[in-house]
Every structure is written in structure tokens, then in C-alpha cells.
Amino acid sequence: MAGYQTLRLILGDQLNASHSWFKKKDKNCLYLIAELRQETDYVRHHVQKVAAFFQAMDNFATALQKAGHQVIHLTLDQTSDYQDLPDLLAQLCKKHKVAHFEYQLPDEYRLRKQLKALSLGKVEITAYETEHFLVPEEEISKLFPANKAIRMESFYRKMRKRFNILMEGDEPVGNRWNFDTENRKKIPASELRNIPQPLIFKNDIRPILDRIKKHKVKTIGQCSDTLLWPTTRQQSLKLLKFFCDYCLSQFGTYQDAMTANSPHSWSLYHSRLSFAMNSKMLSPGDVINKAIKAWQDNPKDISLAQIEGFVRQILGWREYMRGMYWANMPDYANKNELKASNKLPAFFWDGNTRMNCMKQAIDQSLEYAYAHHIQRLMVTGNFCLLTGIAPEQVDEWYLGIYIDAIEWVEMPNTRGMSQFADGGLIASKPYTASGNYIQKMSDYCSGCQYNVKLKTGETACPFNSLYWHFMNRHRKRLENNPRISMLFKGWDKRENAEKQGIIKHANALLKDLNSL
Numbered sequence: 001m002a003g004y005q006t007l008r009l010i011l012g013d014q015l016n017a018s019h020s021w022f023k024k025k026d027k028n029c030l031y032l033i034a035e036l037r038q039e040t041d042y043v044r045h046h047v048q049k050v051a052a053f054f055q056a057m058d059n060f061a062t063a064l065q066k067a068g069h070q071v072i073h074l075t076l077d078q079t080s081d082y083q084d085l086p087d088l089l090a091q092l093c094k095k096h097k098v099a100h101f102e103y104q105l106p107d108e109y110r111l112r113k114q115l116k117a118l119s120l121g122k123v124e125i126t127a128y129e130t131e132h133f134l135v136p137e138e139e140i141s142k143l144f145p146a147n148k149a150i151r152m153e154s155f156y157r158k159m160r161k162r163f164n165i166l167m168e169g170d171e172p173v174g175n176r177w178n179f180d181t182e183n184r185k186k187i188p189a190s191e192l193r194n195i196p197q198p199l200i201f202k203n204d205i206r207p208i209l210d211r212i213k214k215h216k217v218k219t220i221g222q223c224s225d226t227l228l229w230p231t232t233r234q235q236s237l238k239l240l241k242f243f244c245d246y247c248l249s250q251f252g253t254y255q256d257a258m259t260a261n262s263p264h265s266w267s268l269y270h271s272r273l274s275f276a277m278n279s280k281m282l283s284p285g286d287v288i289n290k291a292i293k294a295w296q297d298n299p300k301d302i303s304l305a306q307i308e309g310f311v312r313q314i315l316g317w318r319e320y321m322r323g324m325y326w327a328n329m330p331d332y333a334n335k336n337e338l339k340a341s342n343k344l345p346a347f348f349w350d351g352n353t354r355m356n357c358m359k360q361a362i363d364q365s366l367e368y369a370y371a372h373h374i375q376r377l378m379v380t381g382n383f384c385l386l387t388g389i390a391p392e393q394v395d396e397w398y399l400g401i402y403i404d405a406i407e408w409v410e411m412p413n414t415r416g417m418s419q420f421a422d423g424g425l426i427a428s429k430p431y432t433a434s435g436n437y438i439q440k441m442s443d444y445c446s447g448c449q450y451n452v453k454l455k456t457g458e459t460a461c462p463f464n465s466l467y468w469h470f471m472n473r474h475r476k477r478l479e480n481n482p483r484i485s486m487l488f489k490g491w492d493k494r495e496n497a498e499k500q501g502i503i504k505h506a507n508a509l510l511k512d513l514n515s516l
Contacts, residue, residue: 003096003097003098004028004029004030004070004096004097004098005026005028005029005098005099005100006026006028006029006030006098006099006100006101006102007029007030007032007089007092007093007096007098007100007101007102008021008029008030008031008032008101008102008103009032009089009101009102009103009104009115010031010032010033010057010060010104011103011104011106011111012033012039012053012054012056012057012279013053013107013278013279013280013406014104014130014280015056015057015060015233015279015280015281016130016131016132016280016281016283017060017063017233017281018131018283019104019130019131020131021102021128022064022067022069025067025068025069026069026070027070029069029070030070030071030072030096030098031061031064031069031070031071031072032071032072032074032089032092033057033058033060033061033071033072033073033074034073034074034078034079034085034088035054035057035074035075035076035079035211036076036079036082036084036085036088037076037079037080037215037217038084038085039053040076040212040217041217041218042110043396043399043400044218044219044220044396044400045219045220045400045401046219046220046221046365046366046369046400046401046402046403047209047212047219047220047221047222047223048221048222048223048227048229048368048369048403049221049369049400049401049402049403049405050208050212050217050219051205051208051209051212051223051227052227052229052231052275052279052369052403053279054075054205054208054211055203055205055208055227055231056231056232056279056281057073058073059231059232060232060281061073063232063233072092074088075211076211076212076214076215076217077211077214077215080215084114085111085114085115086114086118089101089118089120090120093120093121093123098120098123099122099123099124100123100124100125100126101118101120101123101124101125101126102125102126102127102128103115103125103126103127103128104127104128104129104130105127105128105129105130105137107130107322107406107407107408108406108407108408109325109326109329109330109333109407109408110407113330115127130280132280132283132284133284133319133322134159134163134284134285134315134319135159135319135322135323140322140323140326140327141327143155143158143323144323144324144326144327144328145327146327146328147328147331147425148425149424149425149426149428150320150323150324150425150426151428152316152317152320152426153177153178153316155316155319155320155323156177156178156312156315156316156320157172157177159315159316159319160172160177160315163315165288165292165311165315166292166304166307166308166311173304174304174308176308178308178312179252179304179305179308179309180309180312182252182253182305183252183253183255183256183305183309184256184441185253185254185256185257186257186440186441186442186443187254187257187259187268189261189443191254192259192261192262193262195262195264195265195267195268195269196246196247196264196267196269197263197264198264198266198267198272199238199239199242200228201226201227201228201229201230201231201235202226202227202228203226203227203228203229203231203235204225204226205223205225205226205227206225209223209225220349220366220400220401221365221366221367221369221401222366222367228368229275229369229403230275230276230281232281233281233282235276236273236276236281236282237282237286239271239272239273239276240271240273240276240282240286240287240290240291241290243271243272243273243291244290244291244293244294245294247269247270247271248269248271248291248294248295248302248306248307248310249298249301249302249303249306250269250306251269251270251271251306251309251310252303252305252306252307252308252309252310253269253305253306254268254269255269255270255309255372255373255374256373256374256441257374257441257442258357258360258361258372258374258375258379258438258441258442258443258444259442259443260356260360260442260443260444260447261443265360265364266364266367266368266370266371268372270372271287271310272370273287274403274404275403275404277314277318277404278404278406278409284314284315284318284319287314288311288314288315291307291310291311292307292311294307295307313373318409321408321409321412321413322408322409324412324416324425324426325407325408325409325411325412326408328422328425332411332412332415332416332422333395333411333415335391335415335421335422335423336390336391336421337420337421337422337423337424337477338388338419338420338421338430338474338477339388340385340388340389340390340391340419340421341388341390342387342388342389342390342510342513343389343390343393343513344384344389344390344393344394344397345513345514345516346514347359347362347514347516348362348380348397350362350366351363351366353516354448354449354450354516355383355448355450355461355462355463355516356444356445356447356448356449356450357379357438357442357444357445357448358379358380358383358516360375360379360444361375361376361379361380362380365380365401365402366401369401369402369403370402370403370404371402374441376398376402376413376418377413377417377418377431378431378433378437378438378441379438381394381414381418381419381431382418382431382432382433382437382463383463383466384418384419385418385419385420385430385431385432385470386432386463386466386467386469386470387466387509387510387513388470388510389419391414391415391419391421394414394415394418394419395410395411395414395415398410398413398414399411399414412426417431418431428481428483429478429481429483429484430470430474430478432467432470432471433463433467434461434463434464434467434468435450435452435461435463435464436452436464438452438463439452445461448461450462452464455468455501455502455505456501456502456504456505457505460505462509462516464502465502465503465505465506465509466506466509466510468491468499468502468503468506469502469503469506469507469510471484471487471488471491472491472503475488
């Protein structure tokens with residue numbers, strides 16, 4: 001067996017063809033891409049998520065080989081006998097007489113900890129940046145002091161100035177930093193027919209599904225023989241172009257909207273680029289620059305509010321979440337400010353609930369391994385927050401079910417933004433809402449067995465009483481928050497009998513969440 005001076009590991013979310021590693025071809029350097037049970041099993045993943053990563057890894061290995069690099073791509077068939085990643089690396093280093101092992105810093109704490117503890121005898125070990133994010137690794141601790149509340153808006157403005165994005169000198173284009181107030185519209189019935197048919201791919205994943213079945217990998221969700229998600233950089237760029245051409249012009253306006261009355265309800269005007277980006281087939285720079293060029297080329301069709309809303313998601317939220325994750329791990333994974341301890345209802349795994357909004361969001365997640373941010377935050381996330389579901393169970397569900405879920409982005413969004421388990425490091429208030437919000441932003445309520453106007457009774461929308469139950473049980477923690485203090489003043493003006501009836505109804509719901 002031929003020897004190699006260097007073995008380089010490429011993880012499934014490190015498919016960055018622009019990395020400096022690949023600028024030079026070295027016959028003495030072997031790249032390793034491997035399917036591993038430790039990665040399929042740390043949570044129960046959606047079958048489309050497993051298949052998408054496996055196919056993207058396979059395609060990336062093929063692309064590297066065609067570019068002249070030495071690559072070994074191992075499937076579950078070849079790695080099933082190894083205990084874990086360190087065991088595989090130790091055996092390969094021995095087999096190929098490797099002198100240097102190199103890896104890119106993982107974006108998940110558990111993997112970074114595992115590789116940092118790696119010992120390969122006399123083999124020299126070196127870690128590199130992934131060269132993907134806009135904020136360099138060494139700056140995270142400066143921008144994000146541990147256990148300190150950092151607001152995304154402030155960070156976002158710094159990033160706009162630093163990278164000169166949507167800026168005119170020192171001022172934002174249009175003299176406004178944020179157009180969020182204009183980007184909260186419900187989709188009117190007359191607009192439903194105009195929602196673009198989404199660009200989907202037909203990637204044959206039958207061999208991968210066979211391996212998943214053969215090795216008895218436990219998954220959730222649905223999957224056909226073809227995968228609709230991009231699994232190459234070329235497909236990812238096509239999806240980006242499709243978004244810029246057909247969706248960006250309405251993205252901001254309807255980014256918070258939800259509907260059940262369109263064949264394209266699951267996709268709407270969203271880019272659906274998160275998997276391509278989180279696997280690093282696309283860089284944030286790629287996406288931001290192409291979107292801004294589309295806006296500049298079509299200012300009559302794409303308004304400033306649309307492009308600003310999109311840039312904020314990537315330059316703002318995405319970089320911000322990564323910073324908050326690394327600044328506060330590993331303690332962040334144990335935060336539970338509100339002492340939530342209830343179990344996740346069984347219907348999160350099968351969508352069998354009478355709450356139409358929850359059924360729509362969960363069914364869509366099971367079918368597509370995808371839901372947009374408001375479905376995640378204000379429907380399923382809101383439900384978990386109001387009902388006090390244990391944060392670790394919420395984390396596990398979100399991390400497993402979504403194709404784009406990698407812990408660095410899932411955990412701060414879920415435990416911080418959605419569940420307020422970090423006590424306000426990310427969000428200045430809990431993102432809670434009654435059924436009124438869901439009615440305002442969707443047409444879900446019209447098809448529901450529950451009545452969104454009612455707070456008590458068998459047909460009352462569960463969100464209504466659960467909302468007030470949550471606010472009351474956490475009153476000491478929340479009533480001095482200037483963003484929500486007025487809510488308690490309004491509550492106090494109600495008749496005692498009405499308040500007691502609402503709390504009593506919520507208590508009954510909390511005793512049997514599975515029956516909702």
C-alpha cells in the first residue's frame with residue numbers, strides 16, 4: 001500500500017471547494033471523506049438529511065478526484081467496523097504511513113472536542129480554519145464575550161460597515177439599517193397563485209437509502225428515491241440564481257408569512273439555500289454578492305426592503321448565531337433559565353394533532369426536512385416555549401428533523417431565540433404569542449378544529465390559554481421587561497373569574513399535551 005505524507009480530513013459540512021487546501025495538487029496528500037455511524041446516530045436525523053449529506057460528500061470526493069487530488073471516500077460499508085472517527089483515523093494513519101494529519105476546525109463543539117483530544121502517536125496534528133465564515137475564528141471572543149447579552153442588530157450594523165455591504169460611506173443605503181417592519185405581511189389570497197413553483201432537483205439516492213437500510217440507521221421523515229435538495233456546488237448555484245430571479249422580489253415582504261392554500265406552501269419566496277450554505281457548497285459571500293447584484297440590476301422589481309431583509313439573515317443572523325454559539329459553549333448546552341421539564345408530545349414525530357398550524361408545520365418538516373424561520377420560531381417553537389418542553393428535547397428534535405440543522409446554528413436559534421433558555425443572551429424577551437399572531441400571519445386558523453377567538457372551552461385555540469399561563473407562571477421574571485410589561489397591566493384589568501378560567505383551562509391542557 002502506497003504511503004502518504006499527509007492525511008487531510010474533510011467532514012460532511014466542510015465541502016468548500018474554494019478552501020486554500022485545494023489550490024495545490026500534492027500526490028503525497030490523501031483526502032479522507034467518510035460516512036460514519038457516530039454522525040448518523042448522535043441524534044435521530046431526517047432521512048433526507050442523512051441522504052443529502054452522504055450524496056454531497058460523494059459528489060465532492062468525485063470533484064476533488066477529477067481536479068487531480070488523491071481522495072479516499074468511505075461509505076458506511078467501509079467504516080462500520082470502526083468504533084468512531086479517532087479509531088478510523090488511527091488505522092488509516094498506520095496503514096498509509098502518515099506523518100502529518102490535518103483537519104479543518106469543526107463547527108460543532110462535540111466534534112471539535114473529539115479532534116482536539118486526538119492522539120495519533122508520532123503523527124503531527126494541525127488544525128485549520130474552514131475559510132467559510134465572514135468573521136474569522138480568532139475574532140469571536142472579542143466580538144462575543146462569554147455570558148454577555150449581545151444584540152444581533154448591533155452586530156449586524158458593525159458587519160455592514162466592516163464589509164461595506166449596502167452602505168453609502170458611513171451610512172446605510174436608503175438611510176435605514178433595517179426594514180423589518182415592512183417585512184411582516186400575510187400573503188393575500190390573490191397572491192397565492194403567483195407563488196413560484198420551486199426549483200427542485202432529482203438526485204438519485206437509491207444506493208444511499210439502501211445503505212441506510214442495510215446498516216439499520218434510525219431516521220425520521222419521508223423520502224422518495226430522488227432527493228430535491230442540491231448536492232453539488234453547481235446545483236447550489238442554480239438554486240441561488242433561481243432565488244434571485246424569481247423569489248427575491250417578494251422575499252422580504254412575505255418572509256414571515258405562512259399558508260396552507262398553495263401547492264408551494266412549503267417553499268413560498270424563501271431561498272432554501274441553508275443546506276447548501278451549511279455544508280459549505282456555497283459561501284456567505286457568494287450568496288450576498290449575487291443577491292445584491294440582482295437587486296442592483298433590477299431595482300424596479302427588487303426593492304431595498306427585500307434585499308436588506310435577505311442580507312440581514314446571512315450577514316446578521318447567521319454570523320451572529322455562530323459567534324454566540326462558540327462564545328458560550330459548552331455551558332450553553334445546559335442552559336434552562338425557565339426550568340422547563342415537560343416531555344415533547346408524540347405528535348412532533350407524526351403530525352397527528354388537531355392544531356392545524358402545528359400539523360402544517362410538522363407535516364411539512366417530515367415531508368421536506370424543511371420549514372421556514374417563522375414556522376420554527378412562532379409555531380412549533382412557540383408551542384414548546386408555552387408548554388415548558390425540556391430544552392434538550394427541543395434541541396434534539398430541531399437538530400434531527402431539519403436538513404440544514406448543524407448544532408452551531410440550531411442550538412442558539414432553538415435554546416436561545418426560541419426557548420429563552422439562555423435567559424436573554426440572544427433575545428431581549430421570550431418570543432411568545434397567542435393564536436392571534438398565527439391568524440395574523442397565516443391562513444392556518446380557518447382550517448383548524450379549534451377556534452382562535454376562544455380562550456376556554458373544548459374548541460378554544462390551545463395557544464390562547466397556554467400563552468397567559470406562561471406569562472403568569474414567569475411573571476416575576478418578565479413583568480419588568482419594558483417590551484412586555486404592558487401585557488400584565490392589561491391582564492390585571494380582567495375579571496378574576498375570567499383569569500381563573502383561562503389558567504384552569506391551560507392547566508388541563510398541560511396535563512395531556514398528547515391529546516391536542
